[in-house]
Amino acid sequence: MIHKEDNPATPYRNFQQNSENLFVGIDLGTSQSAIATSSGKLLNVASVVGFPKDLVAYKLVGKSVVFGNECFKNRMSLDLHFPLEKGVIEFHRNQKDASRQREAISGFINHIISLIGRKEGQNLYVVVGAPARSTVNDRQAVVKAMEGLVDAVLVVSEPFLVSYGMSVFGFAIIIDIGAGTLDICRMHGAIPEEEDQQTFFTAGNQVDTKFFDLLKARIPNARISQFRLKEIKEQHAHIGKKPSKIMTEFSVSGKLVSYDISKELYESVESILPNIIKTTRKMITEFDQEYQNLLMENIILAGCGSRIKGLDEVIASELSDLGEVKVRLTEDPIYAGAIGGLRLGQDMPVEEWEKL
Ligand SMILES: Nc1ncnc2c1ncn2[C@@H]1O[C@H](COP(=O)(O)OP(=O)(O)OP(=O)(O)O)[C@@H](O)[C@H]1O
Ligand SMILES: [Mg+2]
Structure with missing residues (x-):
C-alpha cells in the first residue's frame, strides 16, 4: 500500500502567505485525499471512516469515529465506510447504510477541514477536484458537504487541476489513473469542455x-x-x-x-490499457490536425496508477503509428491535483468566487 501512516503536515513554501485569506486545494480521492494550503502544508489522508462495531470495539479504539489509516490498523473492530466510492460522494442503497454513509461523509469532510489549520478570522477558499465527467449532482454534493465549513468553494475537473499545477496551459493529454476512476482530459489552451473529457471506472x-x-x-x-x-x-x-x-x-x-x-x-x-489507448488515440485523431503533434508531445500520466512500471513506454509504443509520442509522469502523483487546486485558487480573483 502507498501509505503506512497518514502523512503529517509537510511544509510547502512555494506559495505566498496571506493572513486574511487561506487558500486550499483538495483532491478528494477514492483511496486517499490530498490537501495543499497557502500556509504551506501538504497532507494526505486515506479516504476511509470507521465506526466501532460494539462496546468492546469502542473501548479498544477509544473513540466513536476513526479516520484515515488508523481504520486499517483497527479494521477488525470497525465498520468501514469509504465516502468517495468512484471518486464522488456516494450515498448507499439501503436505509440503515444511507444514514451511516451520510455520517461518514460529513465526518470525513469535517476531518479534512480540521486538518487545514485555519486561523481565527481567516476566510477559507477551497478548490476541490472532481472526476472529469462527474455530474452536476456529484459536484453539488461536494458543495453541500462543505457548507458551513468554508467561505467559498469551487469544484473543478481533477485532470485540469493536475495540468494547472504543472503550469501546462497549452496542449496536453492528462491521463489520471486513480483507484475508482481513470480520467482522460485533453487540454488545448482553454477550459476543457465535455468532449475533451472522459471518465472510466477501469482503474x-x-x-x-x-x-x-x-x-x-x-x-x-x-x-x-x-x-x-x-x-x-x-x-x-x-x-x-x-x-x-x-x-x-x-x-x-x-x-x-x-x-x-x-x-x-x-x-x-x-486490463486498464484498452480504455487508455482507445480514448487517447481518439482525442488526438479527432482534434484539429494542425495541433495533433502538440498533443502527442505532451501526454502526462497522473494518479498513483501511473506508478505501474513500463506504462509510459507501452502507451508511447501503442500510439507510435500516429507519429512521435512523448509520455511523461507527474512529479508527485499524490499531491499533483491538490497543488493545482491551490494554484488555481490563488490565481482566481477573490470577487469571482461563489460565496457559500
Ligand atoms: N506502484 C503502484 N503500481 C500500481 N498501482 C499502484 C501503485 N501505487 C499505487 N497504486 C494504485 O493507485 C490507486 C490509487 O491512486 P490515487 O491515490 O491516485 O487514487 P485516488 O485519487 O484515491 O482515486 P480516484 O482518483 O479514482 O478518486 C490504487 O488503486 C493503488 O493501489
Ligand atoms: Mg485521484
Whole structure:
C-alpha cells in the first residue's frame, strides 16, 4: 500500500502567505485525499471512516469515529465506510447504510477541514477536484458537504487541476489513473469542455478485483487477503515486458502452498490499457490536425496508477503509428491535483468566487 501512516503536515513554501485569506486545494480521492494550503502544508489522508462495531470495539479504539489509516490498523473492530466510492460522494442503497454513509461523509469532510489549520478570522477558499465527467449532482454534493465549513468553494475537473499545477496551459493529454476512476482530459489552451473529457471506472480498484477473481478461480480453496493482493500489486505491477515470477504462499485446506501469481497480476494490470489507448488515440485523431503533434508531445500520466512500471513506454509504443509520442509522469502523483487546486485558487480573483 502507498501509505503506512497518514502523512503529517509537510511544509510547502512555494506559495505566498496571506493572513486574511487561506487558500486550499483538495483532491478528494477514492483511496486517499490530498490537501495543499497557502500556509504551506501538504497532507494526505486515506479516504476511509470507521465506526466501532460494539462496546468492546469502542473501548479498544477509544473513540466513536476513526479516520484515515488508523481504520486499517483497527479494521477488525470497525465498520468501514469509504465516502468517495468512484471518486464522488456516494450515498448507499439501503436505509440503515444511507444514514451511516451520510455520517461518514460529513465526518470525513469535517476531518479534512480540521486538518487545514485555519486561523481565527481567516476566510477559507477551497478548490476541490472532481472526476472529469462527474455530474452536476456529484459536484453539488461536494458543495453541500462543505457548507458551513468554508467561505467559498469551487469544484473543478481533477485532470485540469493536475495540468494547472504543472503550469501546462497549452496542449496536453492528462491521463489520471486513480483507484475508482481513470480520467482522460485533453487540454488545448482553454477550459476543457465535455468532449475533451472522459471518465472510466477501469482503474486501480478494478485491477484489484480482477486479480482476486482470477486467483480465486485458479485456487478456489485458498484463503486470499485482498489487502495482501493490493500490496503485491503496488510492489510488482508492470506492463510491457514478459512477467517474471512472483512467488506467494496461500493457505489451502490448512496448509501453506506456494504459487507463482505473476500471470494473474499481469493480466489484471493490463486490463486498464484498452480504455487508455482507445480514448487517447481518439482525442488526438479527432482534434484539429494542425495541433495533433502538440498533443502527442505532451501526454502526462497522473494518479498513483501511473506508478505501474513500463506504462509510459507501452502507451508511447501503442500510439507510435500516429507519429512521435512523448509520455511523461507527474512529479508527485499524490499531491499533483491538490497543488493545482491551490494554484488555481490563488490565481482566481477573490470577487469571482461563489460565496457559500
Ligand atoms: N506502484 C503502484 N503500481 C500500481 N498501482 C499502484 C501503485 N501505487 C499505487 N497504486 C494504485 O493507485 C490507486 C490509487 O491512486 P490515487 O491515490 O491516485 O487514487 P485516488 O485519487 O484515491 O482515486 P480516484 O482518483 O479514482 O478518486 C490504487 O488503486 C493503488 O493501489
Ligand atoms: Mg485521484
